[in-house]
Every structure is written in structure tokens, then in C-alpha cells.
Amino acid sequence: MNDPASIRRVADHFDLPVSTLHYWERRGLITPHRRFGHRYYDADQIYRIALIRLWRTTGQMSLNEIAAVLSEHADTADWRDTVTVRIAAIEAQMTQLDTARSYLRGLLTCPRDDALEHCEGFRDRVALPAEDQR
Structure with a gap:
């Protein structure tokens, strides 16, 4: 051109x-x-x-x-640091997306159409708060 x-x-x-x-x-x-x-x-x-x-x-x-x-x-280290930080953020986001996809696929196998919070696959992944020690 x-x-x-x-x-x-x-x-x-x-x-x-x-x-x-x-x-x-x-x-x-x-x-x-x-x-x-x-x-x-x-x-x-x-x-x-x-x-x-x-x-x-x-x-x-x-x-x-x-x-x-x-x-x-910018020197080479500056822009490489910026790119390295961006790669780390993308990898963290990919991990979150993989977790979300896994959860949603599991949700599709839940036999309970009326109360999804009762699905075993979901309940197995959620930690409940510890009891108060009074």
C-alpha cells in the first residue's frame, strides 16, 4: 500500500x-x-x-x-512486564471460565428441575460456614 x-x-x-x-x-x-x-x-x-x-x-x-x-x-523490561501481567490475568480468567463451564455442564445433569441448589454436584462444591463457637 x-x-x-x-x-x-x-x-x-x-x-x-x-x-x-x-x-x-x-x-x-x-x-x-x-x-x-x-x-x-x-x-x-x-x-x-x-x-x-x-x-x-x-x-x-x-x-x-x-x-x-x-x-x-519504554525499555524492553517495561513493556515485557506489562505483557507478562496481562498473560497472568488472562490465565486467571481462563481458570475461572473453565470452572464456570464445568459447573454449568454438571448442572445440566441435575435431575432436579425445580430446585437447582439441591443438586449434589453443586452442593459438593460449596463449603458451608463453620458454626459459631460461643
């Missing part, structure tokens, strides 16, 4: 509102070229937009995390 792409073309391509690209620009994440007051993006900026979109959706990274990773002033 030799010719810069207009903001509308880039927004449509990535299925983003134009306002999102404006916001990312204000945050310093992207830097469009300007021609007659209109924003245009070269190939490098388009790849950067693709990265930001990917990190927002699949990596579930906040804009602050993305800014830390993309910052030209």
Missing part, C-alpha cells in the same frame, strides 16, 4: 467508529498524516491500528497497557 488511506477507509476496514481513531490519536497511540485538514494513515500506522484493535479484543488490554507497550520511551 503506497497511498495513505483516509480515516473513513481505515475505520470501515477495521469496523471501528471514526471517533475511536480520533480518541486513539488523542491518547498518542496513532499518528495520522494530515492533508488539507483530513487524516490519512500510511502502512505503518495501519499496522499499528491493527495491533491496537487485536490487543483490545483478543488480548483484552487496556489503552494504558497498550500505550505502555507501544511507547518509544
Whole structure:
């Protein structure tokens, strides 16, 4: 791609509102070229937009995390720490989702349609509070 792409073309391509690209620009994440007051993006900026979109959706990274990773002033350890923390958070979320899926699959085998809190599979997983020692 030799010719810069207009903001509308880039927004449509990535299925983003134009306002999102404006916001990312204000945050310093992207830097469009300007021609007659209109924003245009070269190939490098388009790849950067693709990265930001990917990190927002699949990596579930906040804009602050993305800014830390993309910052030209961050040293390698800084952005690697940010990515390592994000990976740990995703792994914790995956564990929670696995637990939820397991519980819900077990719930489908419960013979009690009227009172799901009485299902053995559920009751086996819940610890009751200890009795008061008065």
C-alpha cells in the first residue's frame, strides 16, 4: 500500500467508529498524516491500528497497557512486564471460565428441575460456614 488511506477507509476496514481513531490519536497511540485538514494513515500506522484493535479484543488490554507497550520511551523490561501481567490475568480468567463451564455442564445433569441448589454436584462444591463457637 503506497497511498495513505483516509480515516473513513481505515475505520470501515477495521469496523471501528471514526471517533475511536480520533480518541486513539488523542491518547498518542496513532499518528495520522494530515492533508488539507483530513487524516490519512500510511502502512505503518495501519499496522499499528491493527495491533491496537487485536490487543483490545483478543488480548483484552487496556489503552494504558497498550500505550505502555507501544511507547518509544519504554525499555524492553517495561513493556515485557506489562505483557507478562496481562498473560497472568488472562490465565486467571481462563481458570475461572473453565470452572464456570464445568459447573454449568454438571448442572445440566441435575435431575432436579425445580430446585437447582439441591443438586449434589453443586452442593459438593460449596463449603458451608463453620458454626459459631460461643
